[in-house]
Amino acid sequence: MLMNVVDRMGAQILRFRSASIPVQSARALLAAATLSVVLFTPWEQLTPEIAGIGRPTYCKPPVNLGLYCLDSTPDKSFAPWIASGVLILVTLGVVPALSSLLHAWVAFSISVGIGLPDGGEQVAQLVSGLVFLMSIDDWAWCAWVPNRGEVFNTARLSRYSAGIRWAGWLGLRLQMAYIYLDSGISKLSHEDWLNGSAMYYFVRDPSFGGSGIVGEVARWASSFDLGVAVLTWAPILIEIMIAVFLLGGPQRRKAAFVTSVLLHAGIIAVIGLWSFSLIMIAAVALAAFPGFRPTPVSDTQELERKEYAAIA
Known part of the structure; x- marks a missing residue:
């Protein structure tokens, strides 16, 4: 077994x-x-x-x-x-x-x-x-x-580096899943995030708060209880979802990428942080999109064996 x-x-x-x-x-x-x-x-x-x-x-x-x-x-x-x-x-x-x-x-x-x-x-x-x-x-x-x-x-x-490439990708998936999971769960240790009021203060921050039409909409949405609760707890749920999806199969990893784009596009629109958001989107894409050759396993192994025999 x-x-x-x-x-x-x-x-x-x-x-x-x-x-x-x-x-x-x-x-x-x-x-x-x-x-x-x-x-x-x-x-x-x-x-x-x-x-x-x-x-x-x-x-x-x-x-x-x-x-x-x-x-x-x-x-x-x-x-x-x-x-x-x-x-x-x-x-x-x-x-x-x-x-x-x-x-x-x-x-x-x-x-x-x-x-x-x-x-x-x-x-x-x-x-x-x-x-x-x-x-x-x-x-x-x-x-x-x-x-x-x-x-x-x-x-x-290529024969000897295949494991290194795969290990690098696996390490990237685990690391990005940990970053999002830690970010989501750690927010719950702060009272403002736990009680659903954190985004009320974020969108009104003089340095990082929203500006223009987006800022006005965010301030309006966070001016009543349900709106600010959704704006505060939604990022926590989304971050945990991204972490879980990154550990799944190809379709779930694609869902993690789409979800990360939506999350960080929202961060850019409301708070800014362009370079940070683009780096995070790129990192999730790198964890999500590498795949596997469609060649049957037996054919692949036979090809590797012949290549090695030819150069050994």
């Missing part, structure tokens, strides 16, 4: 496929969200001065390997250009195995190298590292081209 389970899992791993247009679209969105922070927010605003200390640095091992620590210019004028170049390469889909590694380094550099990282930067750091594992032997010239030529032949690599 145990051997049969192991065999089925091994066959599933061999059929795992992370290289696809939906995956590259999500990688591009993840990179574009970080790129918006790099291009439109100066380092001085990302790392403000502290009274009596000045502008702090965060360059102690191993953080000193980050891009912002390696940039010795006083205003960190060089690092954003390097980061932007890497993120553009990821968006263009150039050699995923290489660009995903550079993307992980840039995301790490931003998360640990600035003074005011938010949840989006931390999630981007984690997700980009797992995406590197998912792309570890994807040496295609361009991830956007369906019939892709490779930089070099990876027949030997």
Whole structure:
């Protein structure tokens, strides 16, 4: 019985496929969200001065390997250009195995190298590292081209890296499910969320509250008991639903993606937080859309055996 389970899992791993247009679209969105922070927010605003200390640095091992620590210019004028170049390469889909590694380094550099990282930067750091594992032997010239030529032949690599790619994807699904589940459940430890009044204060916050027509509608909806209760408890329920759906089959994972788009579109409309919301949507897409080759398991195993015999 145990051997049969192991065999089925091994066959599933061999059929795992992370290289696809939906995956590259999500990688591009993840990179574009970080790129918006790099291009439109100066380092001085990302790392403000502290009274009596000045502008702090965060360059102690191993953080000193980050891009912002390696940039010795006083205003960190060089690092954003390097980061932007890497993120553009990821968006263009150039050699995923290489660009995903550079993307992980840039995301790490931003998360640990600035003074005011938010949840989006931390999630981007984690997700980009797992995406590197998912792309570890994807040496295609361009991830956007369906019939892709490779930089070099990876027949030997593909056999041994299949488990790494699958483990990276599984780790991403578990991590994103945990993030949403923790976010949903932890809100219940705060009285304002538990009693259904939290969104009343959020939509009226002078810094993050809604503006324009959307803000007016949100303030109106939260001005009576039922409206503010729905606005407060709906995000909790949706986050828990996303977590559960991410652990299910392909259809449930697609439902998780659609639900996350609706949730974060609402956050953008009411509160803002563009880069954070886009990073979360991209992360859920990466967890939801990788799939498995339709080739029968027996044929796949036979093909792997022949390929290995030819190069051994």
